[in-house]
Amino acid sequence: MTPTPESTAPAANTACSVYAAGISADYGAVRALENVELALPRGQFIAVVGPNGAGKSTLFKLLTGTKRPSSGAMMVNGQDIRHARRANAVGYVPQETDIDWDFPIRVWDVVLSGRYGRCRQDGGLRRFLPPRFIGHSHHEQARQALQRMEIAELANRPIGALSGGQKKRVFLARALAQEPQILLLDEPLAGVDRHSEQIILGILREQCRNGRTVLMVTHDLPTVRETADMVVLVNRTIVAVGNPAEMLAGEALERGYHRPEVVS
Numbered sequence: 001m002t003p004t005p006e007s008t009a010p011a012a013n014t015a016c017s018v019y020a021a022g023i024s025a026d027y028g029a030v031r032a033l034e035n036v037e038l039a040l041p042r043g044q045f046i047a048v049v050g051p052n053g054a055g056k057s058t059l060f061k062l063l064t065g066t067k068r069p070s071s072g073a074m075m076v077n078g079q080d081i082r083h084a085r086r087a088n089a090v091g092y093v094p095q096e097t098d099i100d101w102d103f104p105i106r107v108w109d110v111v112l113s114g115r116y117g118r119c120r121q122d123g124g125l126r127r128f129l130p131p132r133f134i135g136h137s138h139h140e141q142a143r144q145a146l147q148r149m150e151i152a153e154l155a156n157r158p159i160g161a162l163s164g165g166q167k168k169r170v171f172l173a174r175a176l177a178q179e180p181q182i183l184l185l186d187e188p189l190a191g192v193d194r195h196s197e198q199i200i201l202g203i204l205r206e207q208c209r210n211g212r213t214v215l216m217v218t219h220d221l222p223t224v225r226e227t228a229d230m231v232v233l234v235n236r237t238i239v240a241v242g243n244p245a246e247m248l249a250g251e252a253l254e255r256g257y258h259r260p261e262v263v264s
Contacts, residue, residue, distance in 0.1 A: 016075070017042040017182055017213035018063065023072035025058050032058040034237045036072065040215075040230070042181075045208045047224040047244070048217045050234035051257050056217045057095070059234065060184045063215075064092050077181050088117040091175030093185040096167065101160040107170050108155040112142045114177030145177040150199055165196025172200060183207060185216045189223065201227055221248055 016039045023036035033055040040046055048056050061067035062074060065085040076084035084090055091114070115138040146152040149169040154162065159170060168188050175183055183204070189197050204214045205227070215232075218224060224231060224244055231247035233239040233256035240252055247253075 015042070015078075016040055017044070017077055018215070019073075019075040019078075020062075021073045023062065023074055024070045025055070025062060025067060026070045031070075032236070033062075036238050038232070038238055038241070040213065040232070040241075042077070042213050043208055043211045044229040045204060045214045045227060046216070046230045046232060047228035048215055048232045048234060049219070049221070049224065049247075049256070050239070054235045055237075056234050057186055060092065060186055060215075060217065063182075063184055064090055088178050089181045091178045091180035091183045093168070093171045093175050093183070093188050095186045096164065096191065099167075099171075101167070103159070105159055106155065107146075107151065107157050107159055107162070108142070110159055110170055111145055111155075111173045111177055112139070114145070114174040115139075115142055117178060141179070142173075142177045145173040148176060148203060149173040163193070163196075165192035168192050169196055169199060172203065176203070180212070182213045182215065185214070187217050187219070189218060189220055197223075224248065 018038060018040040020036045020038040023033060023038075024031060025033040036059070048059070050056055058067065062069055063076060063081070065081045074081055077089050079087065079089065143152070146155060149172060151166060151169050151173065154166060154170070159167065162170065172185070172188065175185075185204075188200055192200070201223070204216070208214055208229070216228075225248060228244050230241065231244050232241050233247055233252065235256050235258070239256045240247060242252070
């Protein structure tokens with residue numbers, strides 16, 4: 001079904017995991033997203049699909065607060081994006097191409113970095129301390145995240161030495177250590193082995209059962225059919241939102257993958 005004004009009414013935004021009204025985003029003279037209207041319920045596994053260059057990654061940058069919209073309003077769990085970011089409400093697993101794999105850092109340090117925002121919430125000088133001085137509870141959360149992703153034995157390995165599937169599991173472990181209410185994953189299944197895929201999808205389903213919201217960008221439509229509760233079809237705007245059976249039918253996909261005229 002296509003979004004309607006009623007589905008994105010301001011009165012409903014505090015009950016939504018993600019709420020957007022009239023959001024547009026530009027890169028210089030190029031408009032990447034135009035008039036995005038969105039209201040997504042909490043605790044759902046939501047697949048974000050659309051052609052390359054459709055604005056899916058830009059949508060995630062807006063949700064993480066790393067890019068500011070050109071116009072419109074956006075909220076996460078009833079909070080302004082800036083407040084949600086300070087509250088560590090959003091965890092993000094980036095595309096593999098967005099990461100410098102040659103940077104000399106251990107798996108443990110990557111996962112522990114998911115706790116830094118929580119250290120800032122503790123206040124005082126702790127926010128400025130190096131990792132070895134971070135409190136025991138933060139280390140324990142990082143250890144648990146490694147164990148849940150079945151990569152505890154890789155803790156002291158350099159991140160660049162891992163396989164594609166292991167790297168994805170490391171960055172999901174970092175997001176889990178953050179304890180966010182919303183997880184954003186940009187193509188987490190691309191190039192991973194079957195074992196890693198099963199672990200990742202299992203953890204994401206568990207997060208939804210625990211009341212968290214998962215948004216996953218993917219081109220893997222068979223997995224979307226099997227896994228997602230909802231599908232958001234993006235092509236420079238929100239083309240439609242609905243259940244997988246509706247959204248992955250021929251007509252809906254055809255509308256979503258027909259690129260609209262670029263707004264400059």
